[in-house]
Amino acid sequence: MPLQLLTSPPAASGSGRASASYFLFWYSHSRCHHRAQGVSHTLSLSRSSSSQCIYFIFATSDDRILLGPVFCRRLLSFCPASRGGCAQWRPIRPEPWSRAPSPRRPAPLSGGKQALISLSDKSDLAFLGKGLQDLGYTIVSTGGTASALEKAGVSVVKVEEVTKFPEMLDGRVKTLHPSIHGGILARRDHNHHMEALEKHGISTFDIVVVNLYPFYEKVTSTGGVSFEDGIENIDIGGPTMIRAAAKNHKDVLVVVDHKDYPELLQFLQGKQDGEQFRRKLAWKAFQHVAAYDSAVSEWLWRQSAGGEKFPPALTVPLTRISTLRYGENPHQKASVYADDSLSVVNAGGIATAIQHHGKEMSYNNYLDADAAWNCVSEFRSPTCVVVKHTNPCGVASRADILEAYRLAVRADPVSAFGGIVAFNTEVDEDLAREIREFRSPTDGETRMFYEIVVAPGYTEKGLEVLRGKSKTLRILEAKKVEKGMLSLRQVGGGWLAQESDDLVPEEIDFKVVSEKQPQEGELRDAEFAWLCVKHVKSNAIVIAKNNCMLGMGSGQPNRLESLRIAFRKAGQEAQGAALASDAFFPFAWKDAVEEACESGIGVIAEPGGSIRDQDAIDCCNKYGVSLLFTNVRHFRH
Numbered sequence: 012m013p014l015q016l017l018t019s020p021p022a023a024s025g026s027g028r029a030s031a032s033y034f035l036f037w038y039s040h041s042r043c044h045h046r047a048q049g050v051s052h053t054l055s056l057s058r059s060s061s062s063q064c065i066y067f068i069f070a071t072s073d074d075r076i077l078l079g080p081v082f083c084r085r086l087l088s089f090c091p092a093s094r095g096g097c098a099q100w101r102p103i104r105p106e107p108w109s110r111a112p113s114p115r116r117p118a119p120l121s122g123g124k125q126a127l128i129s130l131s132d133k134s135d136l137a138f139l140g141k142g143l144q145d146l147g148y149t150i151v152s153t154g155g156t157a158s159a160l161e162k163a164g165v166s167v168v169k170v171e172e173v174t175k176f177p178e179m180l181d182g183r184v185k186t187l188h189p190s191i192h193g194g195i196l197a198r199r200d201h202n203h204h205m206e207a208l209e210k211h212g213i214s215t216f217d218i219v220v221v222n223l224y225p226f227y228e229k230v231t232s233t234g235g236v237s238f239e240d241g242i243e244n245i246d247i248g249g250p251t252m253i254r255a256a257a258k259n260h261k262d263v264l265v266v267v268d269h270k271d272y273p274e275l276l277q278f279l280q281g282k283q284d285g286e287q288f289r290r291k292l293a294w295k296a297f298q299h300v301a302a303y304d305s306a307v308s309e310w311l312w313r314q315s316a317g318g319e320k321f322p323p324a325l326t327v328p329l330t331r332i333s334t335l336r337y338g339e340n341p342h343q344k345a346s347v348y349a350d351d352s353l354s355v356v357n358a359g360g361i362a363t364a365i366q367h368h369g370k371e372m373s374y375n376n377y378l379d380a381d382a383a384w385n386c387v388s389e390f391r392s393p394t395c396v397v398v399k400h401t402n403p404c405g406v407a408s409r410a411d412i413l414e415a416y417r418l419a420v421r422a423d424p425v426s427a428f429g430g431i432v433a434f435n436t437e438v439d440e441d442l443a444r445e446i447r448e449f450r451s452p453t454d455g456e457t458r459m460f461y462e463i464v465v466a467p468g469y470t471e472k473g474l475e476v477l478r479g480k481s482k483t484l485r486i487l488e489a490k491k492v493e494k495g496m497l498s499l500r501q502v503g504g505g506w507l508a509q510e511s512d513d514l515v516p517e518e519i520d521f522k523v524v525s526e527k528q529p530q531e532g533e534l535r536d537a538e539f540a541w542l543c544v545k546h547v548k549s550n551a552i553v554i555a556k557n558n559c560m561l562g563m564g565s566g567q568p569n570r571l572e573s574l575r576i577a578f579r580k581a582g583q584e585a586q587g588a589a590l591a592s593d594a595f596f597p598f599a600w601k602d603a604v605e606e607a608c609e610s611g612i613g614v615i616a617e618p619g620g621s622i623r624d625q626d627a628i629d630c631c632n633k634y635g636v637s638l639l640f641t642n643v644r645h646f647r648h
């Protein structure tokens with residue numbers, strides 16, 4: 012309620028204390044009444060039952076008129092008209108009344124150290140509160156935090172007692188007040204800053220501990236939230252305090268993560284290096300707010316962009332998962348980050364896989380495991396995929412996953428050695444034993460060695476058996492990547508963004524364009540080969556039969572070369588098999604299509620779209636081979 016002064020204070024006469032006048036007011040429900048006038052310093056106080064505050068006013072020897080609300084323990088200074096500040100009431104320090112501790116506000120220790128705590132996530136709050144209290148800090152807190160601290164037996168001053176304002180607008184305004192932000196932002200080494208605090212009766216804060224409304228959790232919760240709820244969960248006061256404290260980190264320690272509480276207390280006990288610690292906390296604080304704002308803006312974009320996936324500007328919040336031993340090569344330093352974007356978090360993928368066992372993941376391990384996991388996740392029936400250098404070199408689907416595993420390895424046992432093995436089924440004891448014992452089909456003796464096994468889950472026994480295979484074998488448990496993700500990739504000076512290539516077989520129309528109609532089995536083989544070829548680097552050719560990859564050619568600068576490699580690997584088994592190409596054949600006669608037909612392929616699946624499509628059709632007709640156009644290309648560069 013605004014203070015209304017109904018009686019003008021007397022013009023300051025400079026006559027000193029002896030001639031000073033005093034006025035007595037009481038303040039009741041926004042009405043202030045002149046009660047008395049005199050010439051004494053004696054403070055006459057009057058209280059009525061309806062009063063909220065009692066004020067007194069008197070002139071001082073330095074020509075100021077002072078007004079003090081006893082209840083509020085605040086002394087205001089009035090600048091008389093002669094000094095150009097008529098009718099301006101400002102708090103001044105020291106406040107004679109506030110020296111006596113109020114029953115609620117514990118008296119600051121000699122140093123008057125204060126910590127401001129306002130937390131949505133109250134994990135470890137009691138630990139922090141007690142620790143700070145033991146170190147002599149006065150703790151100032153917002154409503155819920157103050158209650159939690161009091162419950163834990165920690166004395167606390169409520170923010171309203173400092174701001175002299177209630178929390179208002181449903182919590183939208185609690186800490187947004189000069190008494191809070193002045194106390195955070197004032198530079199202790201600037202006299203005029205400290206004088207300003209003194210003048211306005213503001214105390215400094217040495218520590219600010221804040222975490223924010225759980226906006227992220229709210230808008231990603233199952234069922235989502237209404238737009239209004241989303242908006243209400245945007246924290247305003249919290250980031251403001253965090254930013255202020257981080258800016259003034261030289262004087263204020265800012266903590267946004269409960270994991271930092273022990274280190275903070277240690278620091279306060281003098282067991283930590285000063286400047287670096289403060290800067291690290293400030294960095295973390297700004298990072299925390301930046302990630303928060305990025306989630307808010309991403310969410311708002313989705314609410315306003317009508318399905319447009321590519322915002323004009325994009326901020327991707329990333330959290331480092333680990334520092335890697337090195338990058339692609341030992342002379343390159345590297346790290347791996349998890350994507351905390353609203354659209355990506357909980358969306359599965361290899362970055363957030365659980366590692367149950369084995370040596371730490373390397374940079375190349377992540378790339379290969381990602382390729383293997385993405386490929387195996389495509390298949391509905393039990394499937395095993397073996398990957399080497401991001402290319403699937405063995406893929407097999409069988410009702411019996413043990414058989415699928417053996418076939419996938421046999422597709423290219425030389426490449427499979429030292430590769431990544433991925434399953435889309437749980438690994439149980441039997442499968443784990445098979446993985447552990449399986450001998451290289453090349454010599455029938457050497458046990459197969461793998462870098463990584465990745466699967467959606469493991470039975471307890473399966474995990475135990477696999478752990479016994481080798482100390483180094485990395486065992487990963489991953490969640491399938493959701494459909495509809497954006498894929499980002501770096502180029503010099505920028506990033507490319509695209510929708511993931513995540514079309515499923517149901518979305519593909521295998522259109523027969525040849526005279527020969529494929530048999531049911533051939534069609535299934537073509538679909539299987541098509542799923543595999545999507546995951547092979549361009550130019551990509553896959554030959555498959557009976558739900559098993561027989562050969563693949565990848566990454567060659569021309570399609571014919573990839574085709575030849577695939578046939579060489581498939582050998583005699585290519586007879587009557589299906590061939591899939593990730594893109595159309597630019598030439599057919601005396602080129603890839605004719606070579607495939609001459610080599611005895613049964614069916615070819617390709618996107619079509621070449622100006623020489625008719626050549627490919629004519630060629631297949633000549634050799635009696637079925638040709639399917641998918642109308643969908645799967646370049647993987």
Ligand SMILES: NC(=O)c1ncn([C@@H]2O[C@H](COP(=O)(O)O)[C@@H](O)[C@H]2O)c1NC=O
Nearest residue numbers: 131153155156183185186187224247248249
């Ligand atoms: N509006 C404000 O002035 C304000 N000041 C602090 N907060 C937030 O309030 C939360 C703590 O509230 P409580 O202590 O009442 O549980 C913190 O997450 C903090 O970031 C605010 N809330 C939102 O903006």
